[in-house]
Amino acid sequence: MKHTMQDAGFSPQASRRGDRMQDTAYKKKSIMYHVSCIMYHSFLFFLLLFSVCCLQSAVYCFAEEPPTFITSDSLKYEKSTSMYTAKGSVLVEQGETIMIANEMQYDEKTSNVFPEGNVIFDTPDIILKAEKAEFNLNTKKGTFYNAEIFSKKEKFRVSGEEIEKKGEKEYFIKKASITTCENPSPEWCIKGRTADIIIGDRFKVRDATFHVKDFPFLYTPYLLGPALTERKTGLLTPVFGHTQSKGFYYRQPFFWAIDEDKDATFIVDWYTKAGLGEGAEYRYVAPGNVEGKHWLYHFRDKKAELDFYELKSTHSKRSKDGLSGYWNINLLSEENFYREFSMHRDERVNRFLESTGELTLPSDNSRLYLMSQYIIDLKDGSHNSAVAQRLPELGYVVNPSSAGPLVFSMTSSASNFARDKGVSGQRLDIYPKLSHSFGDRVIIFQNLGLRETVYSLQDNADEGFKSSVHRDMFDYNITASSRFIKKYSENFTHGIEPSLGYTFVPWIKNVPLFDSTELSTKQSTIGMSLTNRLLDKKGEFLTVSVSESYNTYERDVPLSPLSVSAYIPRPFPVTADASYNHYTDRMETINSSVSIPFKKFAFSFGERYNQPNNTMFYDIGVGYTHSKNLSAEVKLWYDSKGGGMRDSSFIMKYLQQCWGMTIMVNRKPPDEVNNKPSEISVFVTFDLLGLGSYSARK
Incomplete structure (x- = not known):
């Protein structure tokens, strides 16, 4: 038999006392009723109001501890x-x-x-x-x-x-x-x-x-x-590693949750042979589509007796109606920082490091902007770079807008360019355009542009330019395009998209090269392209495009290289493109990539060939997914024009209910400039559920 004891419950004595109290209250209310009906109704109104307030509140009135x-x-x-x-x-x-x-x-x-x-x-x-x-x-x-x-x-x-x-x-x-x-x-x-x-x-x-x-x-x-x-x-969980030149590696991060909309992470790096590094990252979001992330890192290389600094800073505020802006800053104190310390190949092989910032004020059909661009050349010995820095540029853009049967658009900018060596100066560029299109089965599109560019140059004598240069330019383009579709059956459809165009730039003046604005060339060019699309019930399964152009102003080599591209999305994606030079009777470029999934494996292959630059690169990858808990991937990059094996990497990920581990093995190629041999590095990252993790390199 179950025995029950109640700590707080119902009492008979308390019930009888309650009955007597109710009788007394009733008599008092009856007397008050005969004395004043107004007071009685006021009391009822107050009682009703009090009850409503209790019902609307988040707690019970006269709440007590549960029994x-x-x-x-x-x-x-x-x-x-x-x-x-x-x-x-x-x-x-x-x-x-x-x-x-x-x-x-x-x-x-x-x-x-x-x-x-x-x-x-x-x-x-x-x-x-x-x-x-x-x-x-x-x-x-x-x-x-x-x-x-x-x-x-x-x-x-x-x-x-x-x-x-x-x-x-x-x-x-x-x-x-x-x-x-x-x-x-x-x-x-x-x-x-x-x-x-x-x-x-x-x-x-x-x-x-x-x-x-x-x-x-x-x-x-x-x-x-x-x-x-x-x-x-x-x-956070630490990161362990080892490199041949820098010894054992240890990273310890500390996470600071400042608030719901901001946090910071502090890290300490230690290489037994190289030295000590420290870094800090700050992230935030704010109302009004505002977000940002800032990273500052310092490493003291005791072997080279050199200090390395890295700064990465991003901030953005997006608005459709008001002032918007962003910056993306990437700065290094030494050009070889990534080649020495980065575990990511994309950073190690990157030639340029770009920083940009922009303020934009939009209107109904245009925008006013102020922007700057700074580029660091990461090639060894490039302290005096010929890269033009845009510091700053003020521009006004008119978006395409109808003007009767025509469409008007315009870009304009005033820019200041500075660089360590070569021509510097200021440029004013105004480029209005008119465009018009018509047709149904065959669509005719044409545009007419007038461009006016004025330069004020410094350090210009060595390259033969005057201090003041003016360039006006006229360009006209017309294109006719169409699409023909033939459905042979439910399982097969063929589409053809021919295009014929003509571009006319009657004159061009030689000016210093700062950016793509100066890349226009004198031409009277006829361009042709043809795209074939094959489809079945599932959609497109093959696309092939062919294009070529003929410039009558180029008397020696009027024909451009013949370009061919193809894409196969199924059963596995294949992309390829190539260009053929009629005059040398050689392929100028060949690029291809293919990804083949096979059961638990995934194979990838890529090839990059450029005959004018005498380069031929291959990249090969193999991925294996044993289960949702275990996967691995191997990647190789090979230079067949003398460099041999370049980079290679191995990544293995293991995941369990309460922890995970990532092992990364990298091989860096030899550094011929600084006479350094190839190097193998190993990094191990743990992810413990509830403790968090942090990558080995930002």
């Missing part, structure tokens, strides 16, 4: 000590919180309970299991012995010899172990002499040791980390 119910197989009461003893399937219920144990003592005076045997304390946030406990039902505080906490939302598991519940979500643990793994024998955990944890916030561990299985891996006298799967201030 406590204790049930068990047997229940004894010791009157002298006011102590209840419950045995067998003991269950304590208090609102949404329950406690289960084999047996339990309950002190009626203090509301202390002493459960023993398979103790389970279950709340909406956590489940706490223990051998025994001392707990107060009123203060919700107590101590659990040989216990384990499981956080339902954050998926954290915390165990210890003693777990003291100090507040609603705050716990103090002796001989603590922290993990997010579900297995009884976790893949990783953090053990410490003591731990102070606020569930959903953070943890602090004294004498902390990071364990992989049962093996102690790292030790720190103090560790602060986030105790949740969302962003929170604390240490």
Whole structure:
């Protein structure tokens, strides 16, 4: 038979007192009714208003602590000590919180309970299991012995010899172990002499040791980390690595959750042979489509006795109606920084590093802008670069707008160009255009442009330019295009898109080269192109395009190279393009790429050939996905024109329920300029659920 004890419940004496109070109140209200109907209706109005306010509020009026119910197989009461003893399937219920144990003592005076045997304390946030406990039902505080906490939302598991519940979500643990793994024998955990944890916030561990299985891996006298799967201030997982020239590598990031809309990350890099580096990243978002990210890094190379600095900064504010702007700044103190320290091939082989910034003020059909552009030449020994820096440019653009049967558009700009060597100066460029199109089956499109460009030049004598140069230009273009479709069956459709065009630029003046504005050439060119499309029920499965042009002003070589391109989307994507020179009877360029998925594998192949530059590159990739937990990828880059094997990389990713690992192996090619051999580097990144991770190189 189940025995039930209720801590707060219904009382007969209280009920009779309530009846007498109701009779008295009724008599008083009757007297008041006869004395003043106005006061009575006022009272009813006030009572109704008070009830509505209570219903609209988020809490109950006159809210009280929920009653406590204790049930068990047997229940004894010791009157002298006011102590209840419950045995067998003991269950304590208090609102949404329950406690289960084999047996339990309950002190009626203090509301202390002493459960023993398979103790389970279950709340909406956590489940706490223990051998025994001392707990107060009123203060919700107590101590659990040989216990384990499981956080339902954050998926954290915390165990210890003693777990003291100090507040609603705050716990103090002796001989603590922290993990997010579900297995009884976790893949990783953090053990410490003591731990102070606020569930959903953070943890602090004294004498902390990071364990992989049962093996102690790292030790720190103090560790602060986030105790949740969302962003929170604390240490992130470190990155380990090794390079042949710089030795062992270690990166330790620290994440600072400043607010919901901003955060910062601080990192320390250490190479045993090269030196120490430090960096900081700051990110933010704000109302009005505002966002930004800023990164500053410094490394002191003790071998080269050289300081490297890197700055990356982006900020944008987008608006359709008002002032918009952005900047994207990328600066280096040394041109070889990426070749020395980057683990990403795209950064190592990049020739130029660009920084831009722009303010834009749009109107109904135009926009006014102010922009700057700064480019760093990353080639060794290019401190005095011939690249023109746009510092700054003021421009006004008129978007295409109808003017009767014509469409008018215009670009205009005033630019200042500076560079270390070569011609510098200022340029004013105005380029209005008129365009017109008509036709149905055959569409005729034509445009007429008048361009006026004025230069004021400095450092111009060596290249034979006057200090003041003027260029006016006229260009006309007309194109006729059409589309013919023949459907042979439900499974096969053929489309042909021919195009014939003519471009006329009768004269052009020699001016210094700053950007694409100066790339126009004198021409009277007829251009032809033909595109074939083949389709089935699933859509397009083959596209082939052919194009060529003939310039009557080029008497020696009027024909341009014949260009051919093709694209096959199915069953695996293939792209290819090539150009053929009639006069040398040789292929000038050949480019192709193909990706072939086959069961758990993915193969990729690319080829880049350029006959005028005498280059021939191949890139080969193989990917393997063993399961959703394990995948690997290998990539190779090969120079067949003498360089041989260039870059190569191997990436393996392993993912489990509570942790993941990425291993990256890179091979850098020899540096002929600085007489350095090829180098192999290895980086290992861990991602622990609940602790977060950070990449080895920004």
